[in-house]
Amino acid sequence: EVAVQDSNGEWKVVKKASAENLSEDYISTPKVLKYPSEGGRYSYMYLYLPKNADFEGLEGEKPPLLVKTHGGPTAATSSAYSPMIQYWTTRGFAVADINYGGSTGYGRKYRELLKGAWGIVDVEDAAAAATYLADEGIVDRTKMAIDGGSAGGYTTLACLAFTDVFTAGCSLYGVASLEALATDTHKFESRYLDYLVGPYPEMQDVYKQRAPIENLDKLSAPLCLFQGLEDKIVPPNQAQLMYDACCEKSIPAALEMFEGEQHGFRKEENIRRALDGEYSFYTQVWSLEAAGLPKGFVPVEIANLPNKE
Numbered sequence: 001e002v003a004v005q006d007s008n009g010e011w012k013v014v015k016k017a018s019a020e021n022l023s024e025d026y027i028s029t030p031k032v033l034k035y036p037s038e039g040g041r042y043s044y045m046y047l048y049l050p051k052n053a054d055f056e057g058l059e060g061e062k063p064p065l066l067v068k069t070h071g072g073p074t075a076a077t078s079s080a081y082s083p084m085i086q087y088w089t090t091r092g093f094a095v096a097d098i099n100y101g102g103s104t105g106y107g108r109k110y111r112e113l114l115k116g117a118w119g120i121v122d123v124e125d126a127a128a129a130a131t132y133l134a135d136e137g138i139v140d141r142t143k144m145a146i147d148g149g150s151a152g153g154y155t156t157l158a159c160l161a162f163t164d165v166f167t168a169g170c171s172l173y174g175v176a177s178l179e180a181l182a183t184d185t186h187k188f189e190s191r192y193l194d195y196l197v198g199p200y201p202e203m204q205d206v207y208k209q210r211a212p213i214e215n216l217d218k219l220s221a222p223l224c225l226f227q228g229l230e231d232k233i234v235p236p237n238q239a240q241l242m243y244d245a246c247c248e249k250s251i252p253a254a255l256e257m258f259e260g261e262q263h264g265f266r267k268e269e270n271i272r273r274a275l276d277g278e279y280s281f282y283t284q285v286w287s288l289e290a291a292g293l294p295k296g297f298v299p300v301e302i303a304n305l306p307n308k309e
Contacts, residue, residue, distance in 0.1 A: 020083065025053035028089035030079045030097070037128040041101060041113070045129050046079050047138075048088075048095040055092070055291075063094045064143035064286065067130050067166075069152035073118055073196065074111060076103040087275060091292055094139050100125035100155070118196035119178070119210035122155045127165040142167060143286050147278060149173055150234070150263065157212035157242065160221050168285050170224040170278045173231055173263055176213040176238040179204070213238055216245035222252035224281040224300065226274040228261030247303050252285050254300040 002015040030046035037043045050063045057063060066088055070077045077097045088095050099105065101121040102114020113121050126146060134141040145168040148156040153174015160169045175181050182193045182200040198206055208214045223246050227239040236257060246253030256277060258270045265271050276293055277300045283290040284302055 022086075023053065026051065026090055027081075027086060028095075032079070035129060035132040037101070038124040041125075043101055043125040043128065044099045044103075044106065046077065046097040047133070048085055048097070049138075050089050050092045050094055052090045052092070057092060062138065062140040063092055064282065064288070065094050065096060065130060065133060065139035065145065066282075067126055067144070067146040068095060068097045069100065069122065069126055069146065069148035069155040070097075070103070071148070071150040071152045072103070073122060073151035073155070074102055074104055074114060076105045084275065088279075091279065094133070096129045096133060098126060098129050115195060116198055118193075119154070119158050123158045123162055126155055126159050127163045130165050143282075143288075145169055145282055147172070151175060153234075154178075154212070157223075158210065160223060161212045161215045161218045164220060166221050168222045168224070168282055170226070170281065171239070171242070172226045172265075172274060173228055173234050174225075174239075175234055176211065176242055178207040178211045180235065180238070181233070182207065213241055216242070217249075219245060219249060219251060222246075222281070222285040222302075224254045224278055225256070226265075226277065227255070227257050228263065228265065229257050229259055230261060231263045233263040243303075250304045252302050252304045252306070254281055254302045256300065 001013050001017055003011045003013045005011050028048040028051040030048050033045050033047050034042050035045060050057065076099050085095050085097065102111060104111055130144045133139045134144065144166050146156050146159050146166045147170040149172035153171040156169050156171045157174050157176055159166055178197060193200060197203065200207060223242065225239045225243055227236050229236050239255060243253050243255040258265060261270055265274060276297060280290060280299045281302065284299065284305060
């Protein structure tokens with residue numbers, strides 16, 4: 001917001017960045033946590049606990065968890081107010097917004113943890129965040145999800161393929177094939193994967209080892225996918241292959257493709273649909289009662305959902 005100070009030293013707001021005017025009773029403020037990961041390393045998260053002035057959890061029950069993985073992948077998340085996070089906390093979820101090893105903002109040594117280790121360090125730190133919160137008795141171990149878009153979608157898919165920590169996940173235009181990204185990416189990031197994984201094609205075997213699309217047999221948790229049909233960075237067929245693999249293995253899965261969307265959703269109705277759809281997906285696979293969905297909302301269609309009539 002923009003504020004000015006008058007001659008008496010009083011501040012007056014003249015312009016707000018948003019028209020939202022939420023009471024503090026509905027806003028979850030983050031706790032900064034440093035938590036243990038693999039090999040004696042430590043990583044960092046912003047932990048948001050559920051908060052809604054109109055509701056409270058049942059006594060003795062722990063909240064479900066959503067681990068969020070930022071894009072980049074050498075970018076970082078922050079504690080800035082995000083309605084996308086408050087969406088979850090007002091609906092009873094705890095949210096761990098993580099800055100896995102390789103994220104910027106923690107010094108060069110920490111940032112370089114991802115050098116040659118994308119798909120390893122980020123996956124370890126995401127899984128460690130969920131495990132830590134479950135071990136501390138903060139969240140329900142049986143209801144732990146992970147999501148992310150683009151590079152964060154890759155970490156999400158990799159966590160579901162290479163770990164057994166999460167019981168559901170959602171990829172938004174996530175990278176499933178590292179080889180396709182290396183060969184088809186735009187000029188600005190044309191050598192980015194040389195740093196993150198290694199030179200291609202010299203290290204083609206590593207690209208395949210770390211690609212979720214090359215390890216479909218290892219998927220075991222329910223998966224929700226949202227994808228733009230005009231995405232040139234992550235072709236829609238990658239999401240289709242991930243969905244088809246889940247269907248073949250009788251894993252609950254949902255896939256929605258958006259017309260006119262590219263790498264990242266721009267249309268308001270699609271952004272809202274992806275957010276509500278992800279929430280709908282978790283409530284269905286975990287048999288939770290959904291709340292706060294818009295009038296006329298159509299739940300996402302989930303293949304292989306147990307007890308579905």
